Amino acid sequence: MVTETTKGKYNVIGTRPIRHDGYDKVTGRAIYGADVKLPGLLQGAVLRSPHAHARIKSIDTSAAKAMAGVHAVITHADFPAAEAKLVDLGEGAVNFHYASNNVMAAEKVLYKGHPVAAVAAVDKNTALEAAAAIKVEYEVLTPVTRVLDAMKPGAPIVLEDLEGQDLGEKIVGPTNQANHFRHEFGDVDKGFAEADVIVEHDFDTAMVHQGYIEPHNATATWDEEGRITVWTSTQGAFAARRQVAGILRTSDSNVKVIPLEIGGGFGGKIPTYLEPLAAILSRETGRPVKLLMERSSVFEASGPTPGSWMNVKVGVKKDGTITAATADLRFDAGAYPGSPVGAAAMCVFSAYDIPNTRIDGYDIVVNKPKTAAYRAPGATHAAFAMESVVDEICEKIGMDPLEFRIKNGAKEGTRRADGPIHPRIGAIETHQAAMASDHWQSKLEKNGPDGKLRGRGVATGYWFNIGLKSAVTISVNEDGTVALTEGSTDIGGSRASIAMQAAEVLGIPVESVRPHVADTESIGYTDVTGGSRTTYATGYAAHDAAQDVVSQLRERAAKLWDVDPEEIEFANGSYQSKSDPELRLTHKELASRLGSTGGPVVGSASVDPEGAGGAYSTQIADVEIDPETGKTDVIRFTIVQDVGTAIHPSYVEGQMQGAVAQGIGWALNEEYFFNDDGAMVNSSFLDYRMPTSLDLPEIETIIVEVPNPGHPFGVRGVGEVPIVPPVATIANAIHDALGIRLRETPMNPGRIRAALDEKG
Amino acid sequence: MVEKVRVRATLNGEPVDFLVAPYISLLDTLRDELGLTGTKEGCNDGNCGACTVNLDGRIVDSCCVLGAEIDGSTVETIEGMAEPGRLHPLQQTFLEEAALQCGICTPGFLVSAKALLEKEPHPSEERIRFWLAGNLCRCTGYDKIIKAVQKAAELA
Ligand code: FES
Ligand code: FES
Numbered sequence: 042m043v044t045e046t047t048k049g050k051y052n053v054i055g056t057r058p059i060r061h062d063g064y065d066k067v068t069g070r071a072i073y074g075a076d077v078k079l080p081g082l083l084q085g086a087v088l089r090s091p092h093a094h095a096r097i098k099s100i101d102t103s104a105a106k107a108m109a110g111v112h113a114v115i116t117h118a119d120f121p122a123a124e125a126k127l128v129d130l131g132e133g134a135v136n137f138h139y140a141s142n143n144v145m146a147a148e149k150v151l152y153k154g155h156p157v158a159a160v161a162a163v164d165k166n167t168a169l170e171a172a173a174a175i176k177v178e179y180e181v182l183t184p185v186t187r188v189l190d191a192m193k194p195g196a197p198i199v200l201e202d203l204e205g206q207d208l209g210e211k212i213v214g215p216t217n218q219a220n221h222f223r224h225e226f227g228d229v230d231k232g233f234a235e236a237d238v239i240v241e242h243d244f245d246t247a248m249v250h251q252g253y254i255e256p257h258n259a260t261a262t263w264d265e266e267g268r269i270t271v272w273t274s275t276q277g278a279f280a281a282r283r284q285v286a287g288i289l290r291t292s293d294s295n296v297k298v299i300p301l302e303i304g305g306g307f308g309g310k311i312p313t314y315l316e317p318l319a320a321i322l323s324r325e326t327g328r329p330v331k332l333l334m335e336r337s338s339v340f341e342a343s344g345p346t347p348g349s350w351m352n353v354k355v356g357v358k359k360d361g362t363i364t365a366a367t368a369d370l371r372f373d374a375g376a377y378p379g380s381p382v383g384a385a386a387m388c389v390f391s392a393y394d395i396p397n398t399r400i401d402g403y404d405i406v407v408n409k410p411k412t413a414a415y416r417a418p419g420a421t422h423a424a425f426a427m428e429s430v431v432d433e434i435c436e437k438i439g440m441d442p443l444e445f446r447i448k449n450g451a452k453e454g455t456r457r458a459d460g461p462i463h464p465r466i467g468a469i470e471t472h473q474a475a476m477a478s479d480h481w482q483s484k485l486e487k488n489g490p491d492g493k494l495r496g497r498g499v500a501t502g503y504w505f506n507i508g509l510k511s512a513v514t515i516s517v518n519e520d521g522t523v524a525l526t527e528g529s530t531d532i533g534g535s536r537a538s539i540a541m542q543a544a545e546v547l548g549i550p551v552e553s554v555r556p557h558v559a560d561t562e563s564i565g566y567t568d569v570t571g572g573s574r575t576t577y578a579t580g581y582a583a584h585d586a587a588q589d590v591v592s593q594l595r596e597r598a599a600k601l602w603d604v605d606p607e608e609i610e611f612a613n614g615s616y617q618s619k620s621d622p623e624l625r626l627t628h629k630e631l632a633s634r635l636g637s638t639g640g641p642v643v644g645s646a647s648v649d650p651e652g653a654g655g656a657y658s659t660q661i662a663d664v665e666i667d668p669e670t671g672k673t674d675v676i677r678f679t680i681v682q683d684v685g686t687a688i689h690p691s692y693v694e695g696q697m698q699g700a701v702a703q704g705i706g707w708a709l710n711e712e713y714f715f716n717d718d719g720a721m722v723n724s725s726f727l728d729y730r731m732p733t734s735l736d737l738p739e740i741e742t743i744i745v746e747v748p749n750p751g752h753p754f755g756v757r758g759v760g761e762v763p764i765v766p767p768v769a770t771i772a773n774a775i776h777d778a779l780g781i782r783l784r785e786t787p788m789n790p791g792r793i794r795a796a797l798d799e800k801g
Numbered sequence: 802m803v804e805k806v807r808v809r810a811t812l813n814g815e816p817v818d819f820l821v822a823p824y825i826s827l828l829d830t831l832r833d834e835l836g837l838t839g840t841k842e843g844c845n846d847g848n849c850g851a852c853t854v855n856l857d858g859r860i861v862d863s864c865c866v867l868g869a870e871i872d873g874s875t876v877e878t879i880e881g882m883a884e885p886g887r888l889h890p891l892q893q894t895f896l897e898e899a900a901l902q903c904g905i906c907t908p909g910f911l912v913s914a915k916a917l918l919e920k921e922p923h924p925s926e927e928r929i930r931f932w933l934a935g936n937l938c939r940c941t942g943y944d945k946i947i948k949a950v951q952k953a954a955e956l957a
Contacts, residue, residue, distance in 0.1 A: 057899070059896045059897065060896070060899070062904075063895075063896045063901070064888075064896070066901055066904035066907055067888065067892040067895050067896060067901070067904075067907055067911065068839070068879065068880070068882070068883055068888070068892065069837070069838070069839015069840070069878070069879035069880045069882075069908050070839065071904060072838070073838075073841070073905060075832075075838075075841075075842060076832075076838035078836075165829075166822075166824070251939075252939045253903070253905075253939055254841075254843040254849055254851055254903075254905045254906050254937055254938070254939055255841070255843065255851075255903070255905040256842070256843070302903075302904065303903060304841070304843075304903045304904070304905025304906075305902075305903040305905060305939050305940055306903075307939075333842075335845065336843070336844040336845060336846065336849075532902065532903050532940075533902030533903060533940055534899065534902060689899075691898070691899035691945070692899055692902070694899075694944075694945075695899055695902055695940070695941055695942075695945060696902075698941060698942030698943075698944045698945070699902060699939070699940045699941050699942045700942075701942055702939075702941075702942030702943065703939065725844065725846060725848060726843075726844050726846075726848035726849050726937060727846070727848045731937060731939065733933075733934040733935075733936075733937065733943075734929075734930040734933045734934050734936075734938075734943040734946070734947065735930045735931055735934040736934075737942060737943055737944075739944055739947075740942050740944050
């Protein structure tokens with residue numbers, strides 16, 4: 042279902058064309074990172090730490106090096122000493138010293154799966170055998186994997202050189218606390234004193250993984266000039282270039298990254314892992330080298346999203362007005378600083394208008410893989426805590442949960458608890474659409490078959506979205522089609538959504554636009570596909586580049602008719618003289634005359650837009666639970682979301698549905714399970730259970746369109762906010778079914794059974 | 802060096818005759834030895850279905866079969882699904898229904914779904930969900946995949 046706000050306004054936007062890259066993807070022709078083949082290609086393998094925390098005493102590579110077919114073996118000693126400086130990657134920042142140590146351990150290994158050596162050999166099996174022949178002597182250290190344990194005095198220290206911060210002050214002595222910040226507004230003590238009802242709880246969430254189906258991969262060459270070329274599946278070719286250059290201590294321009302098709306990322310394919318290793322192996326062998334990550338290492342050694350401990354406290358008056366709220370958010374960053382706790386703090390209260398707030402955020406290092414972005418990073422955790430507390434408040438004061446959210450809802454002009462003022466947003470409209478939905482209006486029969494019990498939950502979520510830099514060039518072909526070159530890797534239909542925006546401006550069919558994702562030497566700087574920015578910012582650049590084409594074509598028409606360009610009107614793909622309406626040429630006709638009016642036309646634009654605008658999603662879940670086994674089935678799910686303007690509604694719905702599916706997995710099953718030695722023990726798709734088609738119901742979508750004033754077509758980012766509410770939505774539905782509140786994830790059968798036993 | 806094994810099989814309707822080391826999986830045989838990279842690797846241990854191919858009329862995870870095992874067999878991969886210039890109805894409905902996002906799972910889903918429709922031309926939604934439960938997709942939430950299979954079944 043799509044609301045009708047954009048209806049009739051556009052020719053191309055809002056339609057559902059077949060995506061340009063679709064044919065290659067349904068026939069197996071599309072080339073993903075693992076499919077790259079180069080002459081003389083060597084295959085690599087990585088030796089990884091079996092320990093979660095250990096000092097490397099020695100590495101003996103002699104036996105591996107002596108094996109037939111082995112071309113090179115490298116360790117951290119083959120890496121240049123990286124600079125300890127923080128560099129922005131668009132979504133998140135990187136400290137190259139830590140990034141270098143993360144891709145190849147230096148003195149210590151900090152998590153199970155941490156690379157300690159890598160091999161290049163004639164084939165995969167030889168490389169694996171050689172890796173197994175490397176002897177590493179470790180001094181095993183005590184690991185720490187939980188945030189609260191890592192914060193205790195006397196906890197094992199993960200990074201001896203970490204300079205911790207507490208409220209802007211440097212921490213003296215060793216610590217696992219990378220940072221503690223605070224946002225404070227109003228007077229929370231006064232606010233809580235005014236409250237009639239106060240609810241406060243602790244929450245605990247397990248580390249989870251993005252779960253993209255394509256493992257990480259990288260192929261690289263290092264030539265005689267010292268120039269590095271990398272073929273990889275990445276969310277950002279320029280971000281990969283910056284990391285490779287930073288880790289290998291060369292300039293960005295010395296590295297060329299060729300992005301291949303990418304099999305999912307969700308934030309997890311922003312960091313580089315194998316790329317620098319493949320490059321160094323190529324430097325050592327003089328041959329191209331390819332590395333593929335095994336699935337177990339994807340779990341153990343890529344960048345999952347943190348486990349967390351949180352406390353949220355909210356006070357309300359009897360009439361439902363929120364008077365004060367506090368949040369204490371403690372996130373595990375993994376082995377190096379940089380959890381998404383900052384983003385969690387930006388989101389935790391942002392669906393509401395609250396006069397008095399305080400938010401504390403802690404970034405804590407632990408012996409787990411370094412976390413990376415995962416779809417609205419940090420916001421899902423925060424919403425789980427906040428929306429569970431809000432649900433309990435609504436129950437206590439006897440108020441409809443959607444009415445409560447409308448009453449206290451953030452709107453244009455509301456100040457976010459971390460400072461910024463909301464521009465035009467669609468929180469209230471989203472709640473209203475949820476309220477009017479068939480799902481919310483329908484009655485749920487509380488008793489299911491075979492003694493199963495049913496419940497309904499609702500929750501909302503916010504994500505701020507980002508803008509950042511994008512470049513697009515459009516060249517006009519003589520047959521009237523255009524080639525559109527962009528730097529945003531296409532993870533889920535963005536070639537189409539960007540091409541549609543160009544087609545809309547040019548007044549041509551979307552099939553006449555041929556979008557192409559280029560390497561770092563063929564397009565201007567473009568930030569990562571992340572932060573829900575691609576359709577927004579790269580779409581913005583496509584709009585501006587198309588306008589550049591229009592203005593150049595207008596000049597060509599003026600030249601042909603010998604009139605002033607101002608004399609020419611452009612509408613619906615036609616150029617027409619205002620004074621002599623007989624003089625009229627379509628885009629296509631004009632394109633065929635370019636050769637005789639000055640040569641080819643190329644339009645271009647580079648943008649860094651500020652007005653990404655925030656997005657809201659409100660979700661409704663019906664669950665059916667077997668109290669005997671504790672198993673939860675989601676029997677109906679509706680997602681409502683403000684998307685600004687839906688460029689390609691099918692792919693907008695796809696983002697909404699896919700995120701909900703991930704959120705349901707996060708809520709009910711998924712977790713990193715660590716043993717006492719700090720090792721992840723469920724690093725396979727068999728044991729890390731992601732939802733299958735059989736585990737999920739149809740996911741109903743309701744698109745709300747409150748156009749974003751910060752984009753020429755009103756686009757808001759859509760990819761991330763849909764994963765913010767699902768965990769809380771399911772928790773609230775479980776409460777409705779069973780009368781128990783689970784404040785730990787996953788809410789698996791064991792936890793449900795235990796909570797039922799406790800309730801008695 | 803282990804001696805390679807000679808294998809003769811029918812691959813996407815064409816005879817093939819090749820040598821492969823006995824420990825190489827069918828997945829790697831297809832991708833590395835025979836140059837057919839449309840079949841994808843997601844896990845290499847039988848738990849994602851990205852590597853699904855049709856082996857003598859049955860769908861299998863090609864990462865869990867050896868290349869040497871297909872001697873005398875008939876194998877169909879994603880590359881054999883379309884007629885020259887004409888997509889299989891499932892390929893067409895996957896495009897129309899936006900049943901793929903990143904597309905890495907798509908070849909596996911298509912090969913699985915084709916086998917289902919050949920066996921049962923008009924499966925229920927529940928049956929489709931059951932049949933495809935061996936194929937993981939992390940992007941779509943499955944909804945549009947199920948709809949695309951239903952639509953292809955209606956067209957048949
Ligand atoms: S790669 Fe074969 S099942 Fe996953
Ligand atoms: S479309 Fe990405 S895994 Fe299915």
